[in-house]
Amino acid sequence: MLETTWFVLWALLWAAYFVLDGFDLGMGALLPFLGKTETDRRIMYNAAGPFWDGNEVWLIAAGGVTFAAFPTAYALMFSALYAPLLILLFALIFRAVSFEFRGKVEHASWRSFWDGVHFLANLLPCLLLGVAFANLFMGIPVDAQGVYHGNLLKLLNPYGLAGGVFFLCMFTLHGAIWLAIKSRGQLQTRALAAATMLWPLMLALLVVFLIMTAFYTKLYANYLAMPALFALPLLALAGLLGARAMLRAGRLWLAWGCSALFIIGVTYFGVMGMYPGMIISSLDPAATVTAFNGSSSPLTLKIMLGVAVVMVPLVLIYQFWTYRIFSQPVTARELEDDHAY
Template sequence: MELTTVWFILITVLWIGYLALEGFDFGVGMLLPVLAKGETERRVLYNTVGPVWDGNEVWVLVAGGATFAAFPNWYATMFSGFYLALLLILVALIVRNLAFEYRGKRTDPVWRARWDAALTVGSFVPALLWGVALANVVRGVPIDADQEFTGSLLTLLNPFGLLGGLVTLTVFLTHGAIFISLKTDGDIRHRARAFALRTGVVAAVLAVAFLLWAQAMTGSALSGVLFVLGALALVGGLVAIWRGREGWAFTGTFASIACVVAGLFAALFPDVMPSSTSAAYSLTTTNAAATHYTLVVMTVVALVFTPIVLAYQAWSYWVFRRRLTVHHIPADVPGVSHA
């Protein structure tokens, strides 16, 4: 197997990790005003993702860095063409991260309400726009002979792209609700399970429509198999949450996101960014790749450090595996973030 193909697969895995892990973070943030009744329950929701949210974001940083190093032409075209969309995502992530850090610095209700709103909006925007961006990468965008994007932000807001955004939005809401039901107990847990069932049905309908459209547009045999597995995993997750099996439900939505993202990248390959102007202008794993020496060095680095990173993140999830209830939340201590 060529190194360009290896790195295409590795970048796919990085995006799977990011969207499957950060996806439930986004879901928890968006559900804060929906599921939490009172200050103590809001602090419970903050604490469900408090120990892991920053680790989950590492995946997108590594995915961006890997794309820059392995496929510099892909990185340049994508980040210049999707500049405004990615800028909105970046600003939203910054605001969201500040909410985690600063909400608990003061006990003033107005102060906390503003940071709660920042967390919700900062979770909603990337949950929607990542889907729009990924759908457009698969669909193809206007690229000229110089490998330059010739469209605008409105080019990305096409029906297929918007449907992709709605899919990620609703799937992340479902994923987040299931995660809350897995990590909490008491009234919040029951409300989260009920919400997951309602939004999961909507997510399933939107996802099936999106996947059928994607398969008809640019799918392959492999992407078709992965799409079917993704749909079955989502349905299995909804059945599990209906039966009160939160662990299996979370496994189902996690597997669904993984299969769908893998399927979209499989439908994309060997292109990395198709051109809707002319197929001759499309970026591929060959014409967008870095030098062979660069790929060899990156492969060695990845083989050394990837197991370390995975082991550390698995350990952190194991340490913070217990369920949370309102009884675990101590009295307010000014200056201590989401304590």
């Protein structure tokens, strides 16, 4: 029971990270396409400015829970996926640097350079997270001794690449809606146009990814065994359809909430399809690390659960307060503040 509880919480932490850091990653990946002027680009930086570093806390929490609750899965995950996770780490580092360094020198070439860094440092995580999780869904070549028999190129298989494109579109749609909330005028118009253009592409990719999942993975076995789980992909579809309806109605916060629901549904669709597997071996089913054979002791899981019950609500309350304080659109006047990027 404890193992299953922590498996569900593990999925929740990844879903929270995808929802919260997903919008600023997606918005950064849209920078060259929507930021037509210096003011536009600064608004895009400041639309993410108060949130991006706090959003990354959920990535640390997801990694920390993997380490503490499922140490065997953590060891294999960070060994088999070492290359993409290392690239992801450096991308997040350079993203942080781009926020701080861009405005240090008043020169167009300097700012253009850091805009390029910012774009790549947001684009790569979108792709890499999709590639990594698609490979986890499919299974990776790990033997009974925990040795990974592969390299980065093996991760760039058709299903892994499809996952990367899927995540990129999912995050850019989420980011475009967020930018529409945080901007006004022509920039908001372009953000809404981008969201409107990305929506049918996202729907098409969802259909393609679900079909490819049937051929490349065994996720549907859990769904056939437990039909109630089909509520998860239906939840994702409802979120995606709701996002389009709310965009048409001009209710942008609800559109973003529906987009978040879509991301949560997608995350749980994949993770619950793996259950109880966490690191599925494509070489030997007996070598698969599950929530049961890869977990910490029951005492450790009980202590962690007590800490989570106390601390997670506090973090959520703090983040809700932050989002409420900085909920207003970013205007050109606010860019004159010394604290603006």
